[in-house]
Amino acid sequence: MKKECSYCSNEFSEEWRSEWGENKEQHYKSIVCSNCGKKDCVRVAFYSSGDTHKPKNSSLESMLRKVRQ
Numbered sequence: 001m002k003k004e005c006s007y008c009s010n011e012f013s014e015e016w017r018s019e020w021g022e023n024k025e026q027h028y029k030s031i032v033c034s035n036c037g038k039k040d041c042v043r044v045a046f047y048s049s050g051d052t053h054k055p056k057n058s059s060l061e062s063m064l065r066k067v068r069q
């Protein structure tokens with residue numbers, strides 16, 4: 001996960017937020033830069049097993065956080 005804004009190279013101090021695309025297979029991380037106010041987002045891989053998606057899945061969030069650190 002990148003740590004700098006694409007627009008102004010500001011170093012992010014905010015947490016990345018999870019977002020879901022139109023296609024439920026698509027999962028994004030988005031962040032709003034505190035310096036220039038632009039929204040940056042990256043697509044992240046999400047491996048679906050066909051289970052019901054839970055966009056607010058906190059266990060997934062903590063898992064992703066663990067992977068990043």
Ligand SMILES: [Zn+2]
Nearest residue numbers: 005008033036
């Ligand atoms: Zn910026």
